[in-house]
Amino acid sequence: MKKILLMCFFSINLSGYLLGQDKSNLTISTTGSSNLKIIYAGKKYSLQDRSQTFQGQNPGTYSLVIYQWQTKQAGGDYIKVYDGTIRLTGKKHLEFTVLRFGKTAWDESDITGDTWNENYTNPGPVTEPGDNHYNNNQQGVTATQFANVKKALGNEYNEEERLNLVKVVFKNNLFSSEQIKELAKNFYNEEKRLRFTKYAYDFCWDKGNYFTLAEIFYNSGYRKDFIEYIGNR
Numbered sequence: 001m002k003k004i005l006l007m008c009f010f011s012i013n014l015s016g017y018l019l020g021q022d023k024s025n026l027t028i029s030t031t032g033s034s035n036l037k038i039i040y041a042g043k044k045y046s047l048q049d050r051s052q053t054f055q056g057q058n059p060g061t062y063s064l065v066i067y068q069w070q071t072k073q074a075g076g077d078y079i080k081v082y083d084g085t086i087r088l089t090g091k092k093h094l095e096f097t098v099l100r101f102g103k104t105a106w107d108e109s110d111i112t113g114d115t116w117n118e119n120y121t122n123p124g125p126v127t128e129p130g131d132n133h134y135n136n137n138q139q140g141v142t143a144t145q146f147a148n149v150k151k152a153l154g155n156e157y158n159e160e161e162r163l164n165l166v167k168v169v170f171k172n173n174l175f176s177s178e179q180i181k182e183l184a185k186n187f188y189n190e191e192k193r194l195r196f197t198k199y200a201y202d203f204c205w206d207k208g209n210y211f212t213l214a215e216i217f218y219n220s221g222y223r224k225d226f227i228e229y230i231g232n233r
Contacts, residue, residue: 022090025111027053030098034069034178035209037078048208059090068102069178076178077143140174140205149173153186163192163199170203177209181216190222198229207233 029051030036036047041062045052064086067078081102088094089108096106141149149169156162166183175183180200187193197213204210210230217223 022059023056023111024059024088024090025053025055025093026057026086026088027051027093027095028064028066028098029095030068030100032068032098032100035206036098037067039063039065046206046208057088059088061085061087064096066098066104068098069176070102071178072143076176140176141179145173146175146179150183150186153183159187159189159192162186163195166196166199170200174203174205175200177204177206177212180204180210181213184213184216190217190219193217194222194226197226201230201233 026040028036028038028040028047030047032050035050038045038047040054041064062085064082064084065080066082068081070076070079079102081098082104086094086096086106091111092108093111094106094108096104098104152169153162153165156165180197180203183200184193184197187196193216197216201207201210207230211227214223214227217226
């Protein structure tokens with residue numbers, strides 16, 4: 001009896017070990033300057049640092065939808081650049097890349113062991129407030145709305161009054177970091193530009209990219225103040 005139980009235990013653990021060895025890895029990345037929004041296997045993710053790896057995936061066919069930020073005359077928006085399926089193969093690592101202008105490429109290689117990365121955790125799905133592809137309760141501004149906001153700020157010549165207007169137009173809207181960066185250029189006085197970017201932070205739905213606004217400050221003191229501000233949020 002003990003011999004039978006031992007054999008069953010060994011078989012179960014061996015099966016589990018073999019299944020574990022047949023797992024797949026998936027990396028989604030971009031060569032562009034902005035992060036991607038993806039829907040992988042029906043769940044929504046916002047990439048950080050323009051790349052994300054999913055380890056220990058079950059082999060099989062999965063749905064994949066990818067949105068890439070593309071700048072337009074009216075500001076910009078996330079545009080769908082891929083809507084299809086991908087095939088994950090056991091013991092293989094699939095690398096799926098979105099190129100700068102929306103074209104895609106992929107490559108597959110054998111999984112290489114990494115004993116150093118023993119505490120790796122796969123990303124959890126997210127819902128980005130204001131992202132009109134991901135959250136139906138609170139929408140980011142459309143291209144038309146953004147154009148109207150940009151025009152309204154441009155028509156206000158006094159920058160202090162322009163700041164007051166921002167508090168009105170931002171009240172019920174959310175913007176991308178790229179849109180806020182473009183609006184910030186309406187403030188030629190860097191002190192007021194700093195006040196604007198600090199206020200606008202709470203109305204940005206892709207805060208992971210907000211650090212890129214540091215490049216709009218020519219004065220190193222204001223740039224340092226801005227970086228410290230978002231670093232403490």
